[in-house]
Amino acid sequence: xxxxxxxxxxxxxxxxxxxxxxxxxxxxxxxxxxxxxxxxxxxxxxxxxxxxxxxxxxxxxxxxxxxxxxxxxxxxxxxxxxxxxxxxxxxxxxxxxxxxxxxxxxxxxxxxxxxxxxxxxxxxxxxxxxxxxxxxxxxxxxxxxxxxxxxxxxxxxxxxxxxxxxxxxxxxxxxxxxxxxx
Amino acid sequence: xxxxxxxxxxxxxxxxxxxxxxxxxxxxxxxxxxxxxxxxxxxxxxxxxxxxxxxxxxxxxxxxxxxxxxxxxxxxxxxxxxxxxxxxxxxxxxxxxxxxxxxxxxxxxxxxxxxxxxxxxxxxxxxxxxxxx
Numbered sequence: 001x002x003x004x005x006x007x008x009x010x011x012x013x014x015x016x017x018x019x020x021x022x023x024x025x026x027x028x029x030x031x032x033x034x035x036x037x038x039x040x041x042x043x044x045x046x047x048x049x050x051x052x053x054x055x056x057x058x059x060x061x062x063x064x065x066x067x068x069x070x071x072x073x074x075x076x077x078x079x080x081x082x083x084x085x086x087x088x089x090x091x092x093x094x095x096x097x098x099x100x101x102x103x104x105x106x107x108x109x110x111x112x113x114x115x116x117x118x119x120x121x122x123x124x125x126x127x128x129x130x131x132x133x134x135x136x137x138x139x140x141x142x143x144x145x146x147x148x149x150x151x152x153x154x155x156x157x158x159x160x161x162x163x164x165x166x167x168x169x170x171x172x173x174x175x176x177x178x179x180x181x182x
Numbered sequence: 183x184x185x186x187x188x189x190x191x192x193x194x195x196x197x198x199x200x201x202x203x204x205x206x207x208x209x210x211x212x213x214x215x216x217x218x219x220x221x222x223x224x225x226x227x228x229x230x231x232x233x234x235x236x237x238x239x240x241x242x243x244x245x246x247x248x249x250x251x252x253x254x255x256x257x258x259x260x261x262x263x264x265x266x267x268x269x270x271x272x273x274x275x276x277x278x279x280x281x282x283x284x285x286x287x288x289x290x291x292x293x294x295x296x297x298x299x300x301x302x303x304x305x306x307x308x309x310x311x312x313x314x315x
Binding site for chain 1: 259
């Protein structure tokens with residue numbers, strides 16, 4: 001028997017004398033269960049939120065409202081499914097959907113600071129329609145003949161595919177006054 | 183670069199507008215009345231919306247100058263004549279790199295938008311055919 005084998009055998013026998021199999025199983029089991037439970041701790045969840053990429057318009061006051069509600073202030077003239085209910089956010093399309101380059105732009109008043117903000121309504125295209133949070137608010141919206149302020153148009157006509165999925169309401173900036181049609 | 187310059191100008195205009203609490207400047211009117219189609223930087227959407235960068239030749243003839251006011255998207259904008267004139271002057275300077283000379287005024291804009299354009303593509307073609315190159 002080689003020296004190497006002798007040394008390994010001694011080490012293993014010493015280990016076996018010091019530790020019982022049940023002790024090992026108990027400790028190893030505890031480690032596994034403990035590791036699985038770690039992400040449930042508040043600390044772990046807090047750090048997960050920090051890594052989320054914020055959209056640029058999340059810093060304005062009032063953004064803490066519920067974007068999955070049709071009453072959300074940015075949805076004042078939305079006609080369609082709110083993307084926040086479809087795996088996206090009020091400002092971003094869900095993964096796999098393409099934002100229509102053309103949309104329509106109006107203003108909404110933010111109740112948190114009483115100011116008017118310029119909102120860009122764009123449709124997210126290329127996935128079948130979302131079907132959740134169907135909203136139809138028409139503040140400042142105008143009939144088809146004034147199409148630049150119309151929300152009945154499927155703006156996916158400007159995208160690669162006509163298939164409509166949901167609508168975003170992006171804050172472009174603060175408005176000096178509400179849009180003329182309001 | 184153009185995008186960055188345009189957004190810097192827009193940011194400055196918005197900040198100024200908020201501080202003065204007055205009428206929006208042309209940069210803000212551009213965002214509200216033009217940018218949904220022509221995009222914030224005026225680049226348009228290939229095959230869908232024409233860019234605003236190539237409009238300088240229109241200023242070379244009276245018919246072209248009139249076209250820029252009478253084209254439906256401009257003439258029908260929900261703006262009074264004064265703000266529409268300011269917006270046109272700003273778009274031509276900022277997006278097309280050519281300031282109208284003389285600048286558009288409220289009176290000229292008022293007269294031109296009172297004369298509806300019934301066939302914009304045909305008018306556009308006619309204007310460009312008669313523009314010196």
